[in-house]
Structure formats: structure tokens, C-alpha cells
Amino acid sequence: MTDTPAPAPARRGRPGYDREQLLAGAxxxxxxxxxxxxxxxxxxxxxGLSKAALYHHFDSKEQVLDASLExxxxxxxxxxxxxxxxxxxxxxxxxxxxxxxxxxxVAELPHVTLLLRxxxxxxxxxRALARRRAFDQRIAGLVREAQREGSVRSDIEASVxxxxxxxxxxxxxxxxxxxxxxxxxxxxxxxLTVALHGLRT
Amino acid sequence: MTDTPAPAPARRGRPGYDREQLLAGAxxxxxxxxxxxxxxxxxxxxxGLSKAALYHHFDSKEQVLDASLExxxxxxxxxxxxxxxxxxxxxxxxxxxxxxxxxxxVAELPHVTLLLRxxxxxxxxxRALARRRAFDQRIAGLVREAQREGSVRSDIEASVxxxxxxxxxxxxxxxxxxxxxxxxxxxxxxxLTVALHGLRT
DNA sequence: GTCTATAAAGAGATAGAC
DNA sequence: GTCTATCTCTTTATAGAC
Numbered sequence: 001m002t003d004t005p006a007p008a009p010a011r012r013g014r015p016g017y018d019r020e021q022l023l024a025g026a027x028x029x030x031x032x033x034x035x036x037x038x039x040x041x042x043x044x045x046x047x048g049l050s051k052a053a054l055y056h057h058f059d060s061k062e063q064v065l066d067a068s069l070e071x072x073x074x075x076x077x078x079x080x081x082x083x084x085x086x087x088x089x090x091x092x093x094x095x096x097x098x099x100x101x102x103x104x105x106v107a108e109l110p111h112v113t114l115l116l117r118x119x120x121x122x123x124x125x126x127r128a129l130a131r132r133r134a135f136d137q138r139i140a141g142l143v144r145e146a147q148r149e150g151s152v153r154s155d156i157e158a159s160v161x162x163x164x165x166x167x168x169x170x171x172x173x174x175x176x177x178x179x180x181x182x183x184x185x186x187x188x189x190x191x192l193t194v195a196l197h198g199l200r201t
Numbered sequence: 202m203t204d205t206p207a208p209a210p211a212r213r214g215r216p217g218y219d220r221e222q223l224l225a226g227a228x229x230x231x232x233x234x235x236x237x238x239x240x241x242x243x244x245x246x247x248x249g250l251s252k253a254a255l256y257h258h259f260d261s262k263e264q265v266l267d268a269s270l271e272x273x274x275x276x277x278x279x280x281x282x283x284x285x286x287x288x289x290x291x292x293x294x295x296x297x298x299x300x301x302x303x304x305x306x307v308a309e310l311p312h313v314t315l316l317l318r319x320x321x322x323x324x325x326x327x328r329a330l331a332r333r334r335a336f337d338q339r340i341a342g343l344v345r346e347a348q349r350e351g352s353v354r355s356d357i358e359a360s361v362x363x364x365x366x367x368x369x370x371x372x373x374x375x376x377x378x379x380x381x382x383x384x385x386x387x388x389x390x391x392x393l394t395v396a397l398h399g400l401r402t
Numbered sequence: 403g404t405c406t407a408t409a410a411a412g413a414g415a416t417a418g419a420c
Numbered sequence: 421g422t423c424t425a426t427c428t429c430t431t432t433a434t435a436g437a438c
Contacts, residue, residue: 034320036237119235152400156391171368190357198399199353
């Protein structure tokens with residue numbers, strides 16, 4: 001949840017990166033070209049420092065990835081432990097979680113984007129995928145509860161509903177760019193409208 | 202639309218790949234590990250032949266990718282030129298296109314999966330992205346028409362609706378596996394139900 | 403916190419025989 | 421249609437100076 005605490009007092013001359021700034025820059029580049037397709041040389045060139053300088057802050061390229069995934073997963077998991085997600089009707093808790101997930105997606109766009117593209121090619125990636133699966137299962141549980149209380153249609157399996165819902169939510173990283181026409185709150189409203197009430201007039 | 206015409210008469214001994222079989226195998230491996238993360242050595246080892254044998258069938262690793270993307274894009278674009286997508290009420294054409302897209306996704310799962318993960322790191326990838334954008338815009342146009350005819354709610358921008366819809370559809374490649382509980386037709390029904398009528402009872 | 407230079411391994415692709 | 425061997429370039433990561 002630490003998102004560049006102060007706006008970083010506009011350094012002059014040589015960047016003089018600290019670990020946090022470097023992470024943010026690296027994740028931006030990873031998202032443009034893909035993590036695997038981005039060599040450390042290409043990365044550091046884009047950021048304007050040498051490879052050795054980056055290796056002063058991180059042990060490996062993969063540790064950069066790990067830090068980013070931790071950031072994304074921590075923020076998403078926190079949504080499930082929010083008061084609004086813990087008590088009340090299941091439908092309201094589900095709505096709160098969807099709204100919270102959209103908010104995290106937008107607030108932590110680069111980290112979540114990177115997370116959603118991980119395929120499991122290393123121990124770090126597999127751990128991240130395991131945490132994603134656990135998250136998804138808690139969503140499916142929430143949908144099941146909402147079906148039992150009668151507020152969500154029961155003619156579609158809960159796990160399918162959960163997947164379609166988060167398919168819609170997660171796809172936001174593919175096109176949403178901050179400062180566009182749509183702000184985060186409006187976007188969450190749109191998602192909830194489509195998901196709960198549908199497009200048909 | 203050529204999907205292993207005959208089920209390939211179960212060769213004995215040495216594989217003796219032809220270009221088509223090799224493509225199918227390669228795409229499967231690319232989807233498991235990611236295209237960039239898969240070296241030609243790792244790929245051919247998995248397929249049980251030498252690098253030189255693969256280079257007998259394809260000029261380059263990228264040409265394998267290109268063939269797969271062509272397959273996926275051709276099939277998707279064909280959906281837009283289907284009779285049901287060309288005449289009738291806009292809402293019905295939209296529904297037909299969604300249904301067709303789900304069908305293609307399922308029928309050409311490996312190729313479409315690969316397509317959806319392309320980031321634009323080469324000319325081949327950028328051409329594919331351009332075709333995807335064109336496809337997306339035709340969908341947005343269809344949504345706009347449906348809004349004008351009054352069959353789709355107008356309080357959400359057409360381009361946002363189109364993106365959320367295809368976010369839901371495209372996310373299917375992340376979890377759908379043929380032969381599971383859900384068949385393609387049922388899956389398309391579920392998507393249309395959620396998209397048009399929503400989850401709320 | 404940064405740099406240049408370099409090590410060691412892995413990448414894509416080819417040569418030429420069978 | 422396949423193989424082994426090899427070329428060349430790029431990769432991740434480190435050494436050691438400033």
C-alpha cells in the first residue's frame with residue numbers, strides 16, 4: 001500500500017535511484033515489453049543507469065519481479081479483509097469486493113498488470129499464482145453464499161460466475177490509463193452495473 | 202479453420218512431424234511457458250526433436266508465432282462476416298458475435314491464447330495487435346448501434362461496454378479446458394446471460 | 403550510489419551429413 | 421525429415437574502481 005509516499009522531490013542531475021523508484025520504473029518497462037522479453041541491459045538503458053547500479057539495489061532480475069508481485073497481491077488480499085467485505089449480506093460483500101478490486105487495480109495498475117501476466121516459470125511466479133488461486137477461491141465462495149441467500153442467479157455455477165466477473169475486472173489493466181475520461185469510481189460503477197444488472201434495457 | 206483435418210493416424214516410432222503438427226505442439230508449449238520465455242532448445246526438447254529439425258519447417262521462432270497468430274485472427278475475423286453478424290437487430294448481431302467469439306475461443310484455444318498474450322515486441326506482434334484493435338473497434342461499433350436502437354443501456358460508453366464484454370470473453374482462455382464440465386455452447390449461454398441480464402435475481 | 407569491463411552460460415540460427 | 425556440431429550474439433550476473 002506504499003505508493004510513492006511523497007511525490008519524490010524532483011531530483012536534479014543524476015537520478016540517484018532508491019529501491020522504490022527503481023522498482024516503479026522497472027515494472028513500467030516490464031509491462032511495456034513483457035518481463036521475459038526485457039533484458040536487464042534493455043531495462044537499465046531505459047531507466048538511464050548501468051546494470052551494476054541496478055544489481056546494487058536488487059539481487060536479481062527476479063527479485064524485482066517478486067517485489068512487484070508482493071505489492072500487487074498484498075493490496076488485493078487486503079480488499080478481502082476490509083470491513084465491508086466481512087459482514088453484511090453476501091451480495092453486498094461481493095459488490096464491495098468488486099469495487100475494492102477495481103480500486104486496487106487502478107491504484108496499483110503497474111503491479112497488478114505484471115501479476116496478471118505471470119505464467120509460473122519460476123518458484124517466485126508459482127508462489128504468486130498460488131496466492132492468486134486462493135484469492136479467486138474466496139471470490140467463488142462469496143458468489144456461492146450470494147446464490148444461497150438468493151440474491152445472485154443460481155443457474156450458473158459459482159466458480160464460472162467468479163471467473164467471468166474477475167475476467168471482466170482484470171481486463172481493465174489492458175486498456176485503462178489513469179487520467180482518461182473514466183475515473184476509478186465511475187469505472188467500478190460500470191463494472192457493477194454490467195455484472196449485476198446486465199446490458200439489456 | 203483447418204484444425205488437424207484427420208486426427209493424424211497415430212504415427213509409430215519417430216514422430217516425423219509435418220508443419221501443422223509442429224505448429225500445434227509449439228503453440229501448446231508457448232502457452233505453458235510464455236513465448237519469450239521458451240527457448241528454441243527448450244521447445245524442441247519438449248517436442249522430442251532437434252532444433253535443426255524445427256528450422257527445417259520454419260524459418261525462425263517468430264515465424265511459428267506468426268502462423269499461430271494468423272490462425273487465431275483469421276478465425277476471429279471470420280465471426281464478424283458470418284450472416285448472423287451482418288443483418289438483423291444490432292442486439293441480435295452483437296449476441297451472435299459474442300457467441301461466435303466464444304466458439305472460436307474454445308475451438309482454437311491455443312492459438313487465441315497466444316494471441317491474447319502478445320505485447321508488440323516485434324513487427325509480427327505489432328501487426329497482430331493492429332488487427333486486434335480493428336476487431337475491437339468493430340465490436341464497439343456494434344454496441345453503439347445497439348445503444349442507438351435502444352436495446353442496450355446507454356449510460357455506459359460503448360467502448361467501455363465493448364471492452365468489458367470482451368474482457369469477460371477473453372478471460373475464458375485463462376481457465377477453460379476442453380472436456381471439462383462446461384461445454385462451449387453452455388459457456389456462451391452463460392456469458393450472454395451475465396452480459397445481457399446480469400447476475401442479480 | 404554509480405561506473406566500465408568481463409566472466410560464464412544461454413540464445414537463435416546454420417552447416418553439412420544421413 | 422532428421423541429426424550433431426558449431427557460429428555468433430545476447431543473456432544474467434559479478435569484480436573492482438570511483
